[in-house]
Amino acid sequence: MPPLITQHDLENRIHDFLAAHDPGSTDRLDFLRARFDAGLAWLHYPPGLGGLGLPRDRQPIAEKAFAAAGAPDNGPRRIGIGLGMAAPTILAFGSDEQKQRWLRPLWCGEEVWCQLFSEPGAGSDLAALATRAVRDGDDWVVNGQKVWTSMAHEARWAILVTRTDPDVPKHQGMTYFVLDMTAPGVEVRPLRQITGEAEFNEVFLTDVRIPDSQRLGAVGEGWKVAQTTLMNERVAIGGGASPRESGMIGVLAKTWRENEKVRDAALHDRLMTLWVAAEAARLTAQRLSAQLAAGQPGPEGSAAKYAFATLNQQISGLELELLGEEALRYDDWTMRRPDTVDFVGRSPGYRYLRSKGNSIEGGTSEILLNIIAERVLGLPGEIRADKDVAWKDLPR
Amino acid sequence: MSDELLYSETEEELRTAVADLLADRAPWSAVLARTETAEPYDAQLWKALGTGIGAAGLLIPEELGGAGATLREAAVVAEELGKAVAPVPFLGNLMATELLLAARESGNGTAAAAEDLLRGIASGEVTAVIAIPFTRSPDTTYKGRVSVTPWPPREAPHPARLTGKVTSVAGAQTADVLLVPSDGSIYVVQAADARITPVTTLDMTRVLSDVEFDDTPGQLLAIRYEPLSQALLSGAAILASEQLGLAEQCLTTTVEYVKTRHQFGRAVGSYQGLKHRLAQLWVQIAQARAVARHAVSATGAEREIAVAIAQAHCSAVAVQAAEECVQMHGGIGFTWEHPAHLYLKRAKSSSIALGSPTRHRRRLAELVDLPAS
Ligand SMILES: Cc1cc2nc3c(=O)[nH]c(=O)nc-3n(C[C@H](O)[C@H](O)[C@H](O)COP(=O)(O)OP(=O)(O)OC[C@H]3O[C@@H](n4cnc5c(N)ncnc54)[C@H](O)[C@@H]3O)c2cc1C
Numbered sequence: 001m002p003p004l005i006t007q008h009d010l011e012n013r014i015h016d017f018l019a020a021h022d023p024g025s026t027d028r029l030d031f032l033r034a035r036f037d038a039g040l041a042w043l044h045y046p047p048g049l050g051g052l053g054l055p056r057d058r059q060p061i062a063e064k065a066f067a068a069a070g071a072p073d074n075g076p077r078r079i080g081i082g083l084g085m086a087a088p089t090i091l092a093f094g095s096d097e098q099k100q101r102w103l104r105p106l107w108c109g110e111e112v113w114c115q116l117f118s119e120p121g122a123g124s125d126l127a128a129l130a131t132r133a134v135r136d137g138d139d140w141v142v143n144g145q146k147v148w149t150s151m152a153h154e155a156r157w158a159i160l161v162t163r164t165d166p167d168v169p170k171h172q173g174m175t176y177f178v179l180d181m182t183a184p185g186v187e188v189r190p191l192r193q194i195t196g197e198a199e200f201n202e203v204f205l206t207d208v209r210i211p212d213s214q215r216l217g218a219v220g221e222g223w224k225v226a227q228t229t230l231m232n233e234r235v236a237i238g239g240g241a242s243p244r245e246s247g248m249i250g251v252l253a254k255t256w257r258e259n260e261k262v263r264d265a266a267l268h269d270r271l272m273t274l275w276v277a278a279e280a281a282r283l284t285a286q287r288l289s290a291q292l293a294a295g296q297p298g299p300e301g302s303a304a305k306y307a308f309a310t311l312n313q314q315i316s317g318l319e320l321e322l323l324g325e326e327a328l329r330y331d332d333w334t335m336r337r338p339d340t341v342d343f344v345g346r347s348p349g350y351r352y353l354r355s356k357g358n359s360i361e362g363g364t365s366e367i368l369l370n371i372i373a374e375r376v377l378g379l380p381g382e383i384r385a386d387k388d389v390a391w392k393d394l395p396r
Numbered sequence: 397m398s399d400e401l402l403y404s405e406t407e408e409e410l411r412t413a414v415a416d417l418l419a420d421r422a423p424w425s426a427v428l429a430r431t432e433t434a435e436p437y438d439a440q441l442w443k444a445l446g447t448g449i450g451a452a453g454l455l456i457p458e459e460l461g462g463a464g465a466t467l468r469e470a471a472v473v474a475e476e477l478g479k480a481v482a483p484v485p486f487l488g489n490l491m492a493t494e495l496l497l498a499a500r501e502s503g504n505g506t507a508a509a510a511e512d513l514l515r516g517i518a519s520g521e522v523t524a525v526i527a528i529p530f531t532r533s534p535d536t537t538y539k540g541r542v543s544v545t546p547w548p549p550r551e552a553p554h555p556a557r558l559t560g561k562v563t564s565v566a567g568a569q570t571a572d573v574l575l576v577p578s579d580g581s582i583y584v585v586q587a588a589d590a591r592i593t594p595v596t597t598l599d600m601t602r603v604l605s606d607v608e609f610d611d612t613p614g615q616l617l618a619i620r621y622e623p624l625s626q627a628l629l630s631g632a633a634i635l636a637s638e639q640l641g642l643a644e645q646c647l648t649t650t651v652e653y654v655k656t657r658h659q660f661g662r663a664v665g666s667y668q669g670l671k672h673r674l675a676q677l678w679v680q681i682a683q684a685r686a687v688a689r690h691a692v693s694a695t696g697a698e699r700e701i702a703v704a705i706a707q708a709h710c711s712a713v714a715v716q717a718a719e720e721c722v723q724m725h726g727g728i729g730f731t732w733e734h735p736a737h738l739y740l741k742r743a744k745s746s747s748i749a750l751g752s753p754t755r756h757r758r759r760l761a762e763l764v765d766l767p768a769s
Contacts, residue, residue, distance in 0.1 A: 057399075256766055268768045272757035275766065276708045283686035287401035303679045366668075372678055373671035377651050380666035 005052060007061060014040060014065045023071040032074055032108040035066075041074075041107050042083075045091065049103050055293035074109040077340040081151060082106045082113035084236025086159050086178075089229045093176070093217040102157065102178070114155035115233075116146040116179065116203055117226065121396065123148075124367050126161070127170045127223060128386075128394065131205060133162035133177065140164075140177065140215070142185075142208040150361070152188045152201040154339055155181045159229060160210075161222050166392040173391055174222030178214045185209075195353045196333035199341060233362045235288070235301035237308060242282060248315040248344055248351060249278035255322060262322040271322075274315050281307040299375040302368040309358035309365055312343065316351040323348055400468075400693040401686055407472045413449050414476040417441075422482045424735035430483060431600035431738075437570040442484040445473075446520050451486060453518030455493050460511060461518035467630060467692040471637035478641025478714075481601045481738045485523055487638065488567030491631035492524035492575050493517055495582065498623030506617050509584065513573060524573040526627065527585075527607050530566040533751025534628040534703065535759045542578040542609055549581050554616040556583060558609040566749070568592050568605040576614060577624055583614035599745035601738055629703050632750040633691040636706035639746055640684045643710075643717035646739050647677055650721045657726075670724060677717055684713045704760040711747035711756075718743035 005013075017038050021031055035041055036050040043058045045051025066073070076083060083106070090102055105111040122129040131144025142162055152158070158179040165173030179186070185208035190198035217225040245253055256262065256271060285304050320327035331347035343354060359365040373379045386394050403411075421441050430438060446452030454470045456462020463469075470490060477486055493514065500510040516522030532538055542560035549556065558576060568574065569592060574585045591608040651674060654665030664670060684706075691699075691706035718740040722729040729736040747753065761768060 253764075253766060260769075263767070263769050265768060268761065268766075269754065269757060271766060272708075272761050275764070276705050276757060276760070279705050280683035280687050280709045283401065283690050284683045287686040287689070290399055290402055300682070303682055307679055307683070366672070369672040369675040370668070372675035376678060377647075377671075377674055379651065379655065379671050379674065380663050382668075383666075 005054060007058070010043075010052075010054070010058060010061055011065065013038070014062060018065075018069050018071070023066075023069050028072040029108060029110065031072055033104065035071075036104050036107055040066075042087075045103075049091070049099055050107050057290050057293045074107060075340075077342065078154070079106065079109050079112055080236065080341055081115050081155075082111070082157075085115055085229045085233045086113040086157070088232040089159060089176075089216060089225060090178075092228050093225050097213075098178070098216070106157075111156040112151060112154045114149050114152045114158045114181070115229070116149055116152075116158045116160040116205075117229075118148045119145060120147050124364055126226065127174070128391075129161060129163060129174070131160075131162045132166075133164050133175060133210070135164075135212075136209075138212050139209045140175075140212060142177075142179070142205045142210060144205050146203040146205070148191070148200045148361075149188075149203050150200045150341060151339075152181065152203050153190065153198075153337055157181060158203075159216075161226050163391065164219055164222070167390050168220075169388055170386065170391045170394065171223045172220060174226070175219050176216045176222040176225040177210050178216060179205075179208065179210055180214075183208050183210070190335075190337065192335055194356065195350055197336040197338055199338050230363065231297045231299075231301055234305040234368070235292070235297040237305045237358075237362050242285070244279065244282065246282075247278070248312050248319075248355070249275060251344060251351070252315050252319050252322075255319060259322075262324070267318070267322060270318055274311065274318060277307075277311055278315070281311055299371050302363065302371045303376075305362060306359075306365055306368040306372075309355070312351075312355040312358050316348070316355045319348045320352050401689045403472065403689075404468075407469055410449075410469055411472045411476060414445065414451070414473050415479075417444055417449060418476060418480040418482055422480050424480070424738065427481055427483060427601060428732075428735065428738060436483055436594070436600065436603040437485060437567070438483050439570065441482065442486075442523070442570065443520060445482075445484055445486070446489075446523075449473075452489055452520055452523070453493075453514075455490065455497065456514050456518045460514045462514070467633055468689075470634055471688065471692040474634045474638040475641035475644075478638035478643075478742075479645040481642065481735075481742045483601045483603075485525060485567035485570050487631060487634060488525035488571070489517065489523050490634055491627045492526050492573075494630040495526055495575055495623050495627035496524070496617075498626050499582065499618040502618055502623060509615060509617060513584070516573075522572045523567075523570055524575060525565065525567045525571040526624070527562045527565050527568065527574045527576045527590075528624075528628075529562065529564045530604060530749045531564065531751075532628060533755045533759070534625050534632050534700070535751070536625065536628065538577055538624065539580070540576070540578045542576055544578050544581070544583065544614070549616050549619060556614050556616060558583060558585060558612045558614045560609055562607045564595070564604045565607050566602055566604055568607050569594050569603060574607065575617065576609070581619045582617040582624065584617050585609065585612055585614040589613060597745075599741045601742055602745065628750060629700060632707050632756075633688075633699075633703045635746060635750055636684075636688040636691050636703070636710040639710040639714035639743070640681065640688045642739055642743055642746075643677075643681050643684060643714045646714075646717035646721040646736075646743075647674065647681060649735070650674065650724045653725055664724075673720060674724075677713075677720055680713045680716060684710045701760065701763050704756040704763065707751060708753045708756040708760065711753045714743040715747050 039052040041050035043054040044056040119129050133140040133142045160177045160179040164175040185206040187204040188201050192198045330349040451473045453462035454465045458464040496510045500507050544556050571587045576583045589612045592605045594605045597603045657664050687706040687709050691702045694702035722736045
């Protein structure tokens with residue numbers, strides 16, 4: 001069946017939209033809101049929610065056309081968690097009212113989101129989490145501590161997983177909420193990281209009240225909702241369709257082209273090996289997004305994220321070796337509070353250090369390999385001593 | 397469009413037909429048994445595949461009796477052949493076909509001869525291979541050690557006499573016609589007129605031969621290099637898909653085995669040391685599929701880049717898969733009675749064939765402007 005809206009139709013729509021909203025003279029936010037309302041934001045979202053219900057792989061057509069017209073973007077690196085994780089979860093589990101409330105300001109970049117999943121005692125084993133939510137009338141009262149929360153200092157909203165029933169095994173007693181980060185009892189403290197800055201935080205929740213209307217999914221279904229978030233996170237980090245030599249390999253290639261003095265035969269073969277690996281990962285992500293055109297991300301996204309982390313670390317490591325003496329200098333150890341997540345910018349030393357987080361955030365590489373081995377290859381699961389034990393009786 | 401990286405319905409149908417045939421006619425035990433006979437290539441299987449399913453004439457236009465298909469369809473056949481390490485001259489015949497198709501276009505008086513051969517290939521009467529060492533990469537400037545008289549070649553078609561030797565030619569043993577490169581030109585020689593000596597080959601399922609000419613009659617086919625490198629490029633693209641199929645088969649077999657083999661009271665596949673390596677292999681294979689699909693879809697200047705990427709990547713993945721297959725089967729994997737060795741031998745040989753990964757990376761460096769020095 002041919003798609004209802006052809007590429008040509010789509011280009012026409014964008015053209016008409018741009019004619020009616022001149023990017024040069026329209027206020028940035030007005031422009032983005034109008035783009036959302038015209039269904040030209042994330043094309044695969046349903047009509048009325050910023051999209052046209054098109055296959056995902058049409059998005060580059062829109063991005064290209066808007067970029068060519070000099071249109072303002074929504075600052076995707078500032079709102080990555082909202083776009084990549086919160087939004088697909090809200091779309092999948094939110095009520096109509098919730099979708100109307102949250103998706104538009106999220107996409108337009110008016111409201112930054114963060115992800116309150118990890119806790120001191122629950123990282124890879126997210127389902128062990130201890131933050132308690134107790135029902136009180138129309139509200140829930142939440143107490144606990146989250147950690148490693150990227151962008152919590154910028155965020156207006158958070159996606160939050162809590163324990164609502166400690167008497168059942170860990171996977172069954174969780175519930176998923178949207179938390180207002182400005183609510184009383186929410187305290188955000190910076191956590192400084194190996195790069196010197198503090199992109200992530202610890203977040204303390206003390207008697208925080210969340211209205212039941214901000215629950216996503218049923219009570220006790222938090223694990224299922226969180227899975228949707230994590231699958232989307234991995235696809236988002238693993239990257240969709242991007243041009244050749246984007247990301248870190250582009251930086252490395254540029255260094256090689258521009259500095260004849262760094263060239264060396266042994267390093268050359270390593271450079272080319274990584275160049276090929278980057279292309280292989282890029283084409284695979286492209287293939288995945290074509291496959292996903294209609295469907296939802298599955299465990300394959302874990303492979304993309306795993307590949308991306310490994311590559312970034314190898315590429316940034318080689319970059320330092322190429323640079324030699326220059327690599328011994330670092331740009332800035334100041335404790336900053338960045339407002340974007342930046343993998344590629346700044347200096348070579350920064351890239352090397354920041355990429356160490358790539359194999360930890362969003363599921364460690366070891367966990368991703370477990371997921372591929374078990375869910376794709378059907379190999380036996382890890383031994384789970386805690387599977388049938390009520391959460392409250394787990395050894396800690 | 398990124399759809400080019402997926403498989404079409406027609407391609408999936410072709411895959412099923414080939415897979416069914418191979419399951420029926422080329423189970424690994426039969427493939428292994430054949431390696432110890434005087435006929436390492438399976439002529440019956442090749443006939444069924446080549447003319448029954450039409451794999452021999454896939455790339456040949458319909459007006460010459462072929463299927464008028466593209467490398468994309470041929471790649472699906474190659475994947476299945478790789479899974480079965482099937483002993484058929486599909487790859488060699490495909491490269492010869494590409495050379496003939498290019499010669500047909502080159503318009504120097506040899507179109508009719510090329511067309512006759514192409515018709516013969518499509519109908520299954522003729523199997524052709526290029527007489528070139530199997531190691532040659534597409535960016536080769538191959539001159540060969542075959543001398544030709546009279547020299548220089550006159551207008552084609554032009555009878556000539558060839559003398560000299562070409563070593564390590566794949567598929568020559570089953571070929572009816574040899575396309576012989578010599579000093580920039582290509583000659584057609586009837587295989588029956590050459591001396592073809594099979595060599596003991598590391599890859600027992602793709603036996604190589606040394607081919608000798610001694611004042612052997614030939615006909616001029618083309619006076620240029622370009623068709624030869626294009627034919628080798630197509631071969632390298634198709635080989636990447638064969639390597640993908642081989643790697644997939646090794647992974648499938650190994651995953652099945654580690655699920656059932658128990659040690660220390662558990663399936664060995666429950667140990668993370670193995671699980672993680674198999675998961676990594678799966679990631680590599682998913683990438684091999686993307687680059688292999690791209691290699692058979694790309695056109696223009698992108699084609700040579702895409703093929704070099706695919707060869708550099710898929711060669712390594714096939715070897716990794718076959719080596720893991722041997723290792724994770726333990727002692728069984730080291731025996732003659734288990735198919736793992738057939739895959740290992742094919743994988744390692746293929747990684748050297750049509751240019752090694754290092755060679756492809758070096759070529760790529762030139763193509764994408766990342767000079768070595
Ligand atoms: C830069 C960065 C940003 C982050 N941002 C956020 C965020 O915004 N929101 C959020 O909720 N979290 C965030 N995280 C947290 C991240 O999700 C966790 O750090 C991660 O899930 C690992 O948990 P952990 O740190 O407790 O390590 P652990 O789970 O304690 O792991 C320690 C080591 O053991 C290994 N391991 C654990 N279990 C297994 C197993 N079954 N098999 C094999 N190996 C195993 C791990 O791979 C790791 O190497 C961020 C982390 C980083 C580094």
